[in-house]
Amino acid sequence: AQSVSQHNHHVILSEAASLELGCNYSYGGTVNLFWYVQYPGQHLQLLLKYFSGDPLVKGIKGFEAEFIKSKFSFNLRKPSVQWSDTAEYFCAVNPRPNSGYALNFGKGTSLLVTP
Amino acid sequence: GAGVSQSPRYKVAKRGQDVALRCDPISGHVSLFWYQQALGQGPEFLTYFQNEAQLDKSGLPSDRFFAERPEGSVSTLKIQRTQQEDSAVYLCASSPHRGGQPQHFGDGTRLSIL
Numbered sequence: 001a002q003s004v005s006q007h008n009h010h011v012i013l014s015e016a017a018s019l020e021l022g023c024n025y026s027y028g029g030t031v032n033l034f035w036y037v038q039y040p041g042q043h044l045q046l047l048l049k050y051f052s053g054d055p056l057v058k059g060i061k062g063f064e065a066e067f068i069k070s071k072f073s074f075n076l077r078k079p080s081v082q083w084s085d086t087a088e089y090f091c092a093v094n095p096r097p098n099s100g101y102a103l104n105f106g107k108g109t110s111l112l113v114t115p
Numbered sequence: 116g117a118g119v120s121q122s123p124r125y126k127v128a129k130r131g132q133d134v135a136l137r138c139d140p141i142s143g144h145v146s147l148f149w150y151q152q153a154l155g156q157g158p159e160f161l162t163y164f165q166n167e168a169q170l171d172k173s174g175l176p177s178d179r180f181f182a183e184r185p186e187g188s189v190s191t192l193k194i195q196r197t198q199q200e201d202s203a204v205y206l207c208a209s210s211p212h213r214g215g216q217p218q219h220f221g222d223g224t225r226l227s228i229l
Binding site for chain 2: 097
């Protein structure tokens with residue numbers, strides 16, 4: 001079945017450590033890619049998105065992601081995490097951007113940043 | 116500004132009861148989505164509206180699930196004869212674009228079926 005895979009379900013980092021969260025998808029053709037974040041007690045918020053163009057996408061709060069088409073990957077990175085980055089992170093794919101608008105989400109990665 | 120508003124925030128129902136969940140999208144948003152999020156999982160698509168038209172209901176798990184958006188604004192997700200496996204957080208999202216992206220999410224309704 002076609003899917004979105006997030007490799008790490010739980011990640012624990014110390015402040016100032018670098019972060020990389022993996023995301024792979026199995027859809028062919030043109031896709032739209034997203035990373036959403038859910039801070040404790042809050043709703044899902046868009047971190048960044050990729051539709052086309054430069055495969056290195058910069059988002060809010062110092063996050064970036066790189067689309068590698070040959071690897072069907074869209075990994076999220078941040079050079080130096082802060083305690084306030086503690087949250088649940090979801091990768092999402094729209095596999096049919098020209099004809100369907102639903103997002104397919106990964107299972108999420110829970111990030112805990114310790115002081 | 117005001118975001119997507121969902122009510123109630125929490126709903127407890129006995130198995131077999133009918134429930135109705137409400138979503139107020141951001142004013143003027145054309146696209147509206149419903150997702151179901153089980154514990155420890157990512158959201159799963161249920162249905163999509165463009166204005167009042169339900170263009171995609173392929174994610175509705177059974178005919179017990181019904182959604183409407185009669186005036187192209189507020190939407191209601193109804194679940195009839197609830198079952199324990201319906202327990203989940205139900206998320207609503209809206210977008211100003213016909214293409215539906217990006218989506219702005221509400222806080223969700225946490226539904227517990229006893």
